[in-house]
Amino acid sequence: MNNLFRIRKSIDPKLYFKITLSSFIILIIIWQALCSFKIVNGIFLSSPFEVLKFLVNDITTGSIWENLYISCYRIFMGFLYAAVIGVPIGILVGSFNVFEAYIQPVMEFMRYLPVPAFIPLIMIWVGIGEGAKIAVIFLGTLFQLIPMVADDVRSVPEDYINAAYTLGAKRIGVLFKVMIPAMLPRMMDSLRMMMGWAWTYLVVAELVAANSGLGYTILKAQRYLKTPAIFSGILVIGLLGLIIDRSFGLISKRLFPWAEGGIK
Amino acid sequence: MMLFKKKQETITDDKAGNRLEARVSRSKIYGKGVTRIYKSKKHDILAIDNVDFEILDNEFVSIVGPSGCGKSTLIRMIGGLDDITSGSIILNDRILDGPGADRGMVFQTYTLFPWMTVEENIRFGLKIKKMPVKEADKIVDKYLELIGLTQFRKSLPNQLSGGMKQRVAIARSLANNPEVLLMDEPFGALDPQTKANMQLCLRQIWQVEKPTIIFITHDIEEAVFLSQRVYVMSSRPGRIIADIPVYLDHKRTLDIKDTPEFIRIRKNINTILHSGLDEDEL
Numbered sequence: 001m002n003n004l005f006r007i008r009k010s011i012d013p014k015l016y017f018k019i020t021l022s023s024f025i026i027l028i029i030i031w032q033a034l035c036s037f038k039i040v041n042g043i044f045l046s047s048p049f050e051v052l053k054f055l056v057n058d059i060t061t062g063s064i065w066e067n068l069y070i071s072c073y074r075i076f077m078g079f080l081y082a083a084v085i086g087v088p089i090g091i092l093v094g095s096f097n098v099f100e101a102y103i104q105p106v107m108e109f110m111r112y113l114p115v116p117a118f119i120p121l122i123m124i125w126v127g128i129g130e131g132a133k134i135a136v137i138f139l140g141t142l143f144q145l146i147p148m149v150a151d152d153v154r155s156v157p158e159d160y161i162n163a164a165y166t167l168g169a170k171r172i173g174v175l176f177k178v179m180i181p182a183m184l185p186r187m188m189d190s191l192r193m194m195m196g197w198a199w200t201y202l203v204v205a206e207l208v209a210a211n212s213g214l215g216y217t218i219l220k221a222q223r224y225l226k227t228p229a230i231f232s233g234i235l236v237i238g239l240l241g242l243i244i245d246r247s248f249g250l251i252s253k254r255l256f257p258w259a260e261g262g263i264k
Numbered sequence: 265m266m267l268f269k270k271k272q273e274t275i276t277d278d279k280a281g282n283r284l285e286a287r288v289s290r291s292k293i294y295g296k297g298v299t300r301i302y303k304s305k306k307h308d309i310l311a312i313d314n315v316d317f318e319i320l321d322n323e324f325v326s327i328v329g330p331s332g333c334g335k336s337t338l339i340r341m342i343g344g345l346d347d348i349t350s351g352s353i354i355l356n357d358r359i360l361d362g363p364g365a366d367r368g369m370v371f372q373t374y375t376l377f378p379w380m381t382v383e384e385n386i387r388f389g390l391k392i393k394k395m396p397v398k399e400a401d402k403i404v405d406k407y408l409e410l411i412g413l414t415q416f417r418k419s420l421p422n423q424l425s426g427g428m429k430q431r432v433a434i435a436r437s438l439a440n441n442p443e444v445l446l447m448d449e450p451f452g453a454l455d456p457q458t459k460a461n462m463q464l465c466l467r468q469i470w471q472v473e474k475p476t477i478i479f480i481t482h483d484i485e486e487a488v489f490l491s492q493r494v495y496v497m498s499s500r501p502g503r504i505i506a507d508i509p510v511y512l513d514h515k516r517t518l519d520i521k522d523t524p525e526f527i528r529i530r531k532n533i534n535t536i537l538h539s540g541l542d543e544d545e546l
Contacts, residue, residue: 157373157375159371159373159375160375160377162340162343162345162363162369162371162375163369163371163375163377163433164388165343165344165345165363165364166343166344166345166363166364166365166367166368166369166437166442166446167365167368167388167389167392167436167437167440168364168365168389168392168393168440169392173392177388177392178377181377181379182377182378182379184379256379257420258378258379258420258421258422259378
């Protein structure tokens with residue numbers, strides 16, 4: 001017992017796994033108990049069994065796939081545009097003081113503008129089609145991504161740069177052969193975090209203005225008081241987020257075996 | 265007292281007299297009135313004050329001084345990594361401006377590029393020079409052997425110990441065939457055992473390859489063991505206060521640290537160093 005609660009000391013990995021597992025099991029048991037003993041009204045909280053039943057039904061009838069596909073498409077496109085534009089700008093901001101002076105202050109301001117408030121404006125600009133949802137995700141992630149990538153570039157040790165100079169590299173060489181390769185693992189980490197933001201904004205976009213997608217199914221379920229559908233929608237979004245997050249981690253580990261710390 | 269000692273060692277000495285004459289013909293790199301002032305809002309800080317130095321071709325010179333004396337700033341200025349406020353540094357009759365492959369540098373921090381193997385790290389400078397691959401291969405092999413890490417050529421830096429990393433860093437700089445090798449406390453982060461081994465390794469490399477080396481350290485013993493000549497710096501402002509020749513056997517082993525001559529030189533530098541310090545630093 002004494003060994004269990006030592007500050008910052010690891011416990012046995014098997015025990016660690018058991019504790020994690022029990023956490024989920026207890027959560028589900030409490031959840032089920034709340035429903036079985038009618039502590040909470042079924043309209044507010046569906047039992048895990050009901051949610052699972054709904055989810056299985058959704059998967060077998062196939063109605064989930066369409067929504068899943070359209071949501072993933074929106075995320076991917078919004079995220080892609082943000083990355084394609086945000087990463088190069090972030091690298092410039094992090095490398096050159098001139099770009100930092102020009103872009104950073106404006107960016108800091110934009111970061112604090114709430115993207116959901118822009119949705120009406122976005123609808124005026126790009127209509128209510130797919131473009132609108134992609135634009136919400138794009139705007140939501142871009143202004144977070146740029147300062148993060150800039151910080152990733154700044155975190156490259158000064159002496160890597162100095163070493164490159166004394167080995168004969170010029171500025172372009174230092175940037176492309178040293179700074180960018182050195183920052184890649186951290187940038188993957190930033191992109192991974194951006195993915196989390198993208199999921200949030202996806203649901204925001206779909207709740208406000210859509211007639212398809214996972215967020216929309218949740219909204220529709222609410223109108224008909226189909227609580228199990230709401231729960232299964234939330235569950236699917238959570239699981240998908242988790243899968244994507246883990247994939248980023250795995251890809252990073254494969255691509256950057258040299259990185260110490262970083263993504264675990 | 266201090267000046268007297270300096271005179272005794274460098275100017276009245278016969279050998280030293282010969283050296284001075286030789287320098288005129290074989291000077292590799294020298295600095296004239298090198299000064300560095302750091303501008304800050306309240307008041308400017310004079311880090312390096314009017315420093316003159318001269319290093320001969322194939323010479324191994326150390327610069328010792330207390331921490332904060334500006335020795336790192338000085339070597340970074342030589343490397344072109346820090347601005348020179350006034351004065352100039354001349355390498356092979358050319359006034360230096362900015363960094364270049366002619367001055368390789370080894371740092372105290374580990375600067376091997378972690379995404380490249382040992383071999384790729386050593387090849388980095390050669391690739392920038394656009395040297396033909398076959399020619400580069402030969403050089404890489406030669407330096408891998410010189411530092412005794414041939415079997416680690418495909419390893420990544422995070423698989424190497426601190427001492428190994430610094431050996432690769434030295435090889436990476438030397439492979440580039442620089443005019444001068446600048447070393448900024450390269451063994452400062454190593455444990456005493458590794459440090460001694462590294463000193464031996466570096467001295468042997470120098471005996472074989474004869475690169476011109478400027479070596480920064482705060483460890484007097486290290487400076488005396490490695491070099492042919494030691495510059496002593498004082499702090500605030502950073503000035504060179506003595507130029508001490510080291511007449512010890514060319515082939516050096518760790519035993520030399522116990523010889524009377526070695527101890528005499530070490531003590532002498534120590535005395536000069538302390539006389540150059542303020543009361544509160546002692």
